[in-house]
Amino acid sequence: MVLKTKKPFLEIKELTVGFGGQVVLDGVSLAADAGGIVCLLGRSGSGKTTFLRTLNRLNDEMGAVTKGSVNLFMDGRWCDILAPRTDLLNLRRKVGMVFQTPNLMPVSIAKNILVPLRLTSGLGKKQCRNRMHKVLEQTQLWQEVSHRLEDSALSLSGGQQQRLCLARCLALEPKILLLDEPTASLDFRAGRRIEELLIHLAKSYPMLVVSHSPAQAERLAQSAFVFESGKVVHKLDKASIYRHLLEECISGSAG
Structure with a gap:
């Protein structure tokens, strides 16, 4: 699959999310197009991760109260993911997520x-092995691990572990990818390799990436949304991401 044209894949209206009476997202409305990486920017605690986790209903596991409208375009149709009939296991397979810290099984x-893959796909053993090979190639891991597939995943480097998490997500054939600060726990070199991989994968998958860094967004994103105190305060295109980076640097220096 290659995304040839920009089409909307996400429409949010008046999204409010709270935990234990505390509002974390307050009336967020936005729309995003496929065809490039969409970055979510903002300071720690601004609501970025809560927003991301809303898109595959992971906040439900933490007792969140969610109101508003969240629609994703998948399989040729709009899906209201907050509808009571939503199959959460299927949603989380289609809307795959990679976290800040690699969460591999031991x-x-x-x-x-x-x-x-075997638990969710119904594929036979050979088909599963073939798909594993495919996604390890996609994430540039095959040459590094093909001779040690039975070794512990925890023996891999941090960057390799994060790419394995991404491969595991891709094996389930998601329609949309969510990434929560995927380079935050990595060194510079490993982080840049992940960034290059994401730019390549964005040709095939609609992708939202939480980032703490406007500089990273300037490298990765075609558009960005800036969160502040649970609200979206700016929508940025490619050119204005750079201007926002300069403003952040100036205000940071002034402070």
């Missing part, structure tokens, strides 16, 4: 992909 490299 089993082999191969099993980290094969176990969830």
